[in-house]
Amino acid sequence: MGSLFSAKNREVFSTPLGLNNPVTVQVLGICSALAVTSKLEPAIVMGLSVTIITAFSNVVISLLRKTVPNRIRIIVQLVVVAALVTIVSELLKAFAYDVSVQLSVYVGLIITNCILMGRLEAFAMANGPWESCLDGIGNGLGYAKILVIVAFFRELLGSGTLLGFNILNYDFMKEIGYVNNGLMLMPPMALIICACLIWYQRAKHKELQEK
């Protein structure tokens, strides 16, 4: 069992959280990062859903990788992902109806999330199920991390709340003239916050900068 958490496997899990983050370094999954991050709660649910789906689809495809003919592999991958997305979508509708209404079509659109197909093609097709599982969880959490950071700023500055709890909307704040920033609730601001995160990460890690 020692090899389960060997240095290589730990790296498979941890690089997507930082130096090879799917959103800020590979710039994948930007569409949903714009769409679901105006509030913190849907962003967390979305992040977790993607994490679960990436992990399970990575495991399934990794198990199937030697039996799937190369020509039809994309179709097989899509079927697996679509099945998982449907399961997650139904679960959300059953147990977290309000959030699933807020996320609307974006749960279904997880199937088109580039991170999923990217990980299946780049990792699960070439590695064993345990590594693939770690890779899926790592990438899902790396995606969720960025979503949560973006949603934190957008909800705090745009609505003055966090997870629906009042943070800035007090009477004395209104007395001194504070107004919530409406631009924060619009998609462009998610891009700009993403850009700031990329900026910060690149300034910190010299190896990420292009020549």
Place this chain on the structure above:
Amino acid sequence: MKALRNYIDKIKPNFEEGGKYQAFRSVFDGFETFLFVPNTTSKTGTHIHDAIDSKRIMSLVVIALIPALLFGMYNVGYQHYLAAGVEGSFIEKFVYGFLAVLPKIVVSYVVGLGIEFVVAQWKKEEIQEGFLVSGMLIPMIVPVDCPLWMLAVATAFSVIFAKEVFGGTGMNIFNPALITRAFLFFAYPTKMSGDAVWVSGDSICGLGKTVDGLTAATPLGIAKVAECPDFSLDMVTGFIPGSIGETSVIAIAIGAVILLWSGVASWKTMLSVFVGGAFMGWVFNTIGPDTAIAHMPWYQHLCLGGFCFGAVFMATDPVTSSRTENGKFVYGFLIGAMAIIIRVLNPGYPEGMMLAILLMNIFAPLIDYVVVQGNISRRAKRAMSNK
């Protein structure tokens, strides 16, 4: 002059590398080159150099803005005294407006230049002078009731995200002053549009009278929700509610003459903006939808809102507009046409000039590309046929 030069030379060593105040090197350098044209020349290659550099050009634009600014100050006072229903002399009105507008100018310059100084010091570059004009434009294109902290936030946002990340003055895609306004407009719509923001309701230093809930709608706002107001002389002279510097056609015309006479702004851009606006206004008059704003005569469209101000001071910005001579006609025409289209067809915004200019800023490089490529292929064809 001589004494000033000597004084600057005397204190200069303090600001150089290893000097007492080297942290302020870029600030010092900025002020020195602002006061005196630097006499440095390039060491390699052949350069043709104009006698006036970009700091002098920027100063000319600021001078051209002064008539509109002074009139804007007076109009702020005039609108306040009118809406509050109190009598006031010319001087009182002007001083009232001056005191209302001055903090905005100070905030805009302190925030914008502060960021410029920090960036210049950090990147070890010279201070870039572009903000001299932007800092004056920003207070002139906001309503008088816009709170100062919002102005500061928006200015910081636009200097950082519309200018510095692109590489500073001369590299920006969008006009920074318009990005400031767009940020305010979308982030704090209640303070940027509607009826309550165009007239100040407070008394300042004992001048004027504090009245709660003063409202005054701009003519474009009225035309949007009710019927089109009749054309009057006030719309030309500028005694109407509106953003601080944008109301007076006459004051802006004085600025336009200064810009055209000194050759800073291109007459091609300026003229074609008006042609585009007039054409689109005429089109809507003839075949447009049956709304009040579509029936507004084209000349009235040109006088109202930010049309003149945008055409003279924003569309002609040499950095963000088209640079090819033929491209300027297309660029200007599309700005004018787009502004009227947004005004007439968009249900949400009464004014379209800001969005029209920002939109065409994106297309300016494409227009240049088409013009240059067209020229190349035309000459290639000529060369081929002469063979």
